[in-house]
Amino acid sequence: MASVSNITFDCENPRELATFWSHVLGYPPVEYPDELRRQLLSSGMTEDQLADRWIAESPDGSGPRLFFQRVPEKKERKNRVHLDLRTFPDRRAAPAEVDAEKDRVVALGATVVRLVDGMWGPHPEYHWVLQDPEGNEFCIQ
Numbered sequence: 001m002a003s004v005s006n007i008t009f010d011c012e013n014p015r016e017l018a019t020f021w022s023h024v025l026g027y028p029p030v031e032y033p034d035e036l037r038r039q040l041l042s043s044g045m046t047e048d049q050l051a052d053r054w055i056a057e058s059p060d061g062s063g064p065r066l067f068f069q070r071v072p073e074k075k076e077r078k079n080r081v082h083l084d085l086r087t088f089p090d091r092r093a094a095p096a097e098v099d100a101e102k103d104r105v106v107a108l109g110a111t112v113v114r115l116v117d118g119m120w121g122p123h124p125e126y127h128w129v130l131q132d133p134e135g136n137e138f139c140i141q
Contacts (some may be wrong), residue, residue, distance in 0.1 A: 024108060024110075079137045105130060109132070113130060115127075
């Protein structure tokens with residue numbers, strides 16, 4: 001059975017976007033460890049090639065690993081896949097708690113698209129649609 005190893009973002013600035021998402025998810029700062037950097041450079045990679053790929057991952061492997069790779073083209077349309085973030089992993093957040101998390105993420109560089117506040121059939125729905133610094137849509141609930 002297959003499992004997800006990375007959620008990959010095509011982007012213009014991998015390091016900047018990896019840093020943004022690291023802060024959003026509470027992951028440690030993004031940097032190549034010195035030994036890995038030396039190994040990659042000694043294998044023939046250049047500094048520019050290293051700058052083309054970055055990751056954001058939880059130190060204990062409990063969260064999703066995000067992989068960012070530089071691509072030449074700009075984002076032109078709506079994402080076909082996006083991330084939905086829960087304010088609290090173990091319970092449904094109250095609207096004020098969701099708003100506070102939205103404000104924290106906006107302070108990190110996200111942009112507000114819209115608020116969804118209503119019903120989905122019999123279920124209440126309250127979440128913010130945002131964009132990361134490169135325009136990738138995601139939601140906070």
